[in-house]
Amino acid sequence: MLRTAIPFGYLFIALILGAALVIGIAFLVFGLLRRRTGLICVGSVISLGIIGLVVYQLTFDAAMEWNPSIPDDAQVIGTWASDRETVTLRPDHTVDYRSDTEGFTGRWTREEWNLRLTADNVDSSMRFISFREDLRLMTNQPADPDMWDGDLGLSRR
Numbered sequence: 001m002l003r004t005a006i007p008f009g010y011l012f013i014a015l016i017l018g019a020a021l022v023i024g025i026a027f028l029v030f031g032l033l034r035r036r037t038g039l040i041c042v043g044s045v046i047s048l049g050i051i052g053l054v055v056y057q058l059t060f061d062a063a064m065e066w067n068p069s070i071p072d073d074a075q076v077i078g079t080w081a082s083d084r085e086t087v088t089l090r091p092d093h094t095v096d097y098r099s100d101t102e103g104f105t106g107r108w109t110r111e112e113w114n115l116r117l118t119a120d121n122v123d124s125s126m127r128f129i130s131f132r133e134d135l136r137l138m139t140n141q142p143a144d145p146d147m148w149d150g151d152l153g154l155s156r157r
Contacts, residue, residue, distance in 0.1 A: 068130035080154035
């Protein structure tokens, strides 16, 4: 994934990828004109690599929804887990959270896609996202989506 929080970062990425694509096409054309198999291969690999990266990024971004529509709490009730964490949301708005380093039982509230867990000495914010139409629970949501590390969070078990 291509992510940056640097001002004009996406412009720099686009310029670098565009320049690499032009170089790859130039190698490919020069190789075809001179009948140099090595240049044809290098040009093809560079060009197809850049095109593949851009297609992958566009496909990933289209599959990701940061603000999914969740009509009611029944959509989120259940157990959400990964290999490191488990969050169990019950219909009575109690929650059981367990991870490698901590655990607590408390209450949960939801506002649209945001989830708030509260307990003694705990006030935690989480977020629901949708990836390929499947709801996911991010326990460590980024302040800025451009700073996101790519972790899709917990899936429903």
